[in-house]
Amino acid sequence: MAGHAHAHGDHSGHSHTVAADADRRWLRAALILITAFMAVEVVIGFVARSLALISDAAHMLTDAASIVLALIAMRLAARPARGGYTYGLKRAEILSAQANGVTLLVLSVWLAYEAVHRLVEPPEVTGGLVLVTALAGVVVNLVATWCISKANRSSLNVEGAYQHILTDLFGFIATAVAGAVVLTTGFARADAIASLLVVALMLKAGIGLVRDSGRIFMEAAPAGVDPDALGDRLVAADQVVEIHDLHIWEITSGDPALSAHVLVAPGGDCHKVRRTLQELLAAEYGITHATLQVDHLGEQDSGGELLRIGDRQAPDTADQPSGAHCADTHGPVHRPGPHDH
Template identity: 70%
Template sequence: MSEKHSEHDHDHGGGAHAHGVNPDADRRWLTIALALILGFMAVEVTVGVIAQSLALISDAAHMLTDAVSIILALIAIRLAARPARGTYTYGLKRAEILSAQANGLSLLLLGGWLAYEAITRLFAPPEVAGGLVLATALAGIVVNIGAAWALSRANRSSLNVEGAFQHILNDLYAFIATAVAGAVMLFTGFARADAIASLIVVALMVTAGIGLLRDSGRILLEAAPAGIDPDAIADELLSQPHVVEVHDLHIWVITSNQPALSAHVLVEPGADCHAVRVDLQTLLSTGHHLNHATLQVDHADDDLHQISSRDALSGHCADPHGPVHRSSPHRH
């Protein structure tokens, strides 16, 4: 008779703090960065209009996405801190991933609009007050260094906070490009430098946006964490004593830095299912930092234990989800 264990690794820690996150500290640093960004953005929009500088307006638009990303991060932190209950069995931890998606999409959309405006100005550059652009950009560098420092103090292992940090960091680079453009216009009168600086800002925005969409998209599509090969994990589990088959193996990420694994494991008839499960979970935790592991361990039928590896795709379950990994019938 088959003995079944559907066991969880219960050593998941005490919520957010178990993963090195201090939500209160994160909120404090994010709020400081938000105040710096909003205050300077208002100044920059005013100066950009007066100076007729698209580079400054582009930077201000980028700062608007910075502010939105920080606001979304603050909302997501609050939502993610709510305990799991009802039908939301993981709580609202994925809120930060949705926030990262929104950040990435906003960067791409705004970048497209600014690219159009910059290309238009390359053909018909207006007169731009280079001195105002240079002074404002230098002030923006100082403000962005302060905001980036504040965000660096928060938990950047969170994709949500990292998204906000990337916004600020890209804006810092953009201000440097704008300062260079302002100096060029001030000392040479080359008005197209303003549009060129705007295109540099756009390139930074698109790069950051694509990165955020890619990383958050992997999580939403339940892909295995970067650097983890599910087939290699299955082979490693199969190499352990008494294990004859691993199927329904899934590795995904609940939210930033919270990978999880589930699998159905079959062991030799007569083997101690509980002991095998403990050994496998120890292996996953110590070797791969997979602490959220759910393993269902059953005894294999005698017929299954003798089956040829070339028939491995048939599987133990009627409808296996993914490849069936089976050891050689002669290994044990």
């Protein structure tokens, strides 16, 4: 029974058509709101000579772009797998999330530069116009934030658009306070200080998005899953004597996948072990897309060598046995008892 490679995955569960349609409706509603208000805000920002308003409008432009990007990515990700793209275009959503994060970082650098310049040489700012426009912006962003919060934020793509809108909401609150300060005290630098607060929020959101999308591109294990602990959990199952070549990654946010080579005790039931491990992965880790190669310990592989514990050593080990199985195991080997990591 050597060389049983079993694939198991709930592919039908990955395309939630109804939920995706609802997500798109909420995103489109937020897009219409933001685009309309942004056009008004740019005009008022130039009239009032307020960097805080213009920076908010610039951020709203990236909000609109982030939602458009999210909508395009959702449509691409929904396409079925074909040709060379065996997972389909699911990672288009992660590309979108990363683009949103990078946009936030680039914009924050530009706004920080402008804000520092205005701190040194503050221009005249029309506080009343700034205050009224910012308060209107708070209302618009509250509604837009609510719209996007109704969509599925477990998608890193939707979360990217949400972070854009949320930082904009905080930005408008800071701008409204700055407008009130300028109006009541004449302290023009309040406008630039408000811009710097928005910059700090944009940096935080941007770094988070780039980090999280980078983890998926680098095939890192999903956040909250410790591959070593998971390997130890699998090898503790009945009849399992070794787990190696264990890989855990995410195809897109919320869509984890796993592959592993499992060695079973001689005479053990390979099929039962595979089913047990896949049920464990689904129940305890939410991993329903698992590919497990299950072999009996001591059986001959197709190359003629016996599968033995201890044959899997680092590729640069001097005493590597000739014909050893899985010469490079790509990570730790998990065995019952004292763990050989």
